[in-house]
Amino acid sequence: MNERDDRPRTERPRRLTARMRLTLSYTLFAVTAGLLSLAVVYVGMRYIPNYPLTSSNPRYRSDAPSRQEILDSLLRAGGYALALLTAVGMAGGWLIAGRVLRPLQDITGAAHRAASGALEHRIALTGPRDEFTDLSDAFDEMLARLQRSFEAQQRFAANASHELRTPLAITNTMLQVAAADPAGQDWGKLVARLQDTNRRGIEISDALLQLADLGHAPPDLAPTDLAAATEQALTAVRDEAAALGVTVTADLRPAPATGNPVLLRQAAVNLLHNALRHNLPGGGQVTVTTGPDPRRPGRVRLTVANTGPRLTPEAVATFTEPFLRGRGRTAETDPARRGHGLGLAIVAAVADAHHGELHLTPEPAGGLRVTLDLPGTGGGPGV
Structure with missing residues (x-):
């Protein structure tokens, strides 16, 4: 593993949030579409014939704009429209991105709770089936399996401790009784009981070691x-x-x-x-x-x-x-x-x-x- 992989997560360089990146993407798309529309109109206007518009009555002066004046007005109006489109795109993109990413925030919150040890929490995301609900269901299933595994491991550790402590406690009791009254002991019977208790402890230890080996090392x-x-x-x-x-x-x-x-x-x-x-x-x-x-x-x-x-x-x-x-x-x-x-x-x-x-x-x-x-x-x- 290289040095970068060993760094803690807090040392990662700060970037824009996913919501902001989505907002900027929506805005860029909207502005780009507006610019393309404006460019198409502008290029189309360039092909309008550029002849002076005059009145049929020479005594009246024509106020009709020229093609260049129309193009200038189009560019000016297009600039205002693009500025408004940018503002609307930012606001709308921010709201849409927040709505789209809201399930991801629930999943992130559940992941943080699971990291702190709260495995009983479930996301239970509702709504139509999509990528987020699939991820939520998979995450809930993973939490359920982790909870069962963790609880089984706790029970196993507690039971193993109890089972290993029992022969030791029995041995200690027999030795204390023998030490308190050495002359009144049937030493042959005591040794046999100690051997039986010790054998039981060895059997439990061997079984635990075999069970641990099967869980970690695949057999040949x-x-x-x-x-x-x-x-x-x-x-x-x-x-x-x-x-x-x-x-x-x-x-x-x-x-x-x-x-x-x-x-x-x-x-x-x-x-x-x-x-x-x-x-x-x-x-x-x-x-x-x-x-x-x-x-x-x-x-x-x-x-x-x-x-x-x-x-x-x-x-x-x-x-x-x-x-x-x-x-x-x-x-x-x-x-x-x-x-x-x-x-x-x-x-x-x-x-x-x-x-x-x-x-x-x-x-x-x-x-x-x-x-x-x-x-x-x-x-x-x-x-």
Whole structure:
């Protein structure tokens, strides 16, 4: 970036306002049109025959003006007319320019308010559709997206602080109790609890780092098989499914996709963890399928469906929000079913990084169906 680009906006050279430039443009156009009209009349008058006008009666003296006198009078009257036209053009141009630029002043005011942090303000420009209303609507849409993003970032920062503070506070409490009564402690049990709390803090930190990396650095994409990544994920969660008493049924058909194998495996693991931990207390089921998308040629999908309590569409719509667990923001009392509330948020980020889509649908009988839809090999982002 050169030195000029680094200068603050206040150092820009002062120029005429847009309203004044428009006014001068209108006036110049009006005066130019008047001058051209006068020139045409003047040139036309030059071709009038220049013979003396006399009376048929020699005794009467003719007072008819000559051609030169007519031209002189025309120039004099034209000068007065041009002066009046300039004044009228300036006044009219100033009023017209102000009326035309009034929506731009509203947009500028909204931009200044947004710069000061007031993102809730909307221009809501009325009137027929033109360039200004299109700009206003685009600006309002941008403000709405910025407001949603800013509010989500604030919630994320607050929730992340709370989640990271919780294991530290628990650790501090256990250490204080142990320090107050060293002889009455079961040190083996205390160490195990400290290790479990520390592991949870590490998991949250790793998940936050992964979520941050997905939001800033695009992953390396290459031809891969979504079915293979899902099969690896099933192997990783097999013991957890057995411990929770959940039956997993898989139908893995080839699903050649363009993606990152590591991230796709992590997304599949997160979907399976979510389906296992938010299931029925006993006799739960999870169904996993992969293959081409029958409704969208050129794309592949991974579907994970589980049994569980009935869910409302309003609740499901918030599940990809970071730190939102199956019970809202309250952690599960059962350690085996406890999560950190970032699983589906990471899957959503993986889907965005792969130009894919994540769909969450509540099952009528209870439970959730999650579909990860990705471009197939050679499909590209726009398929």
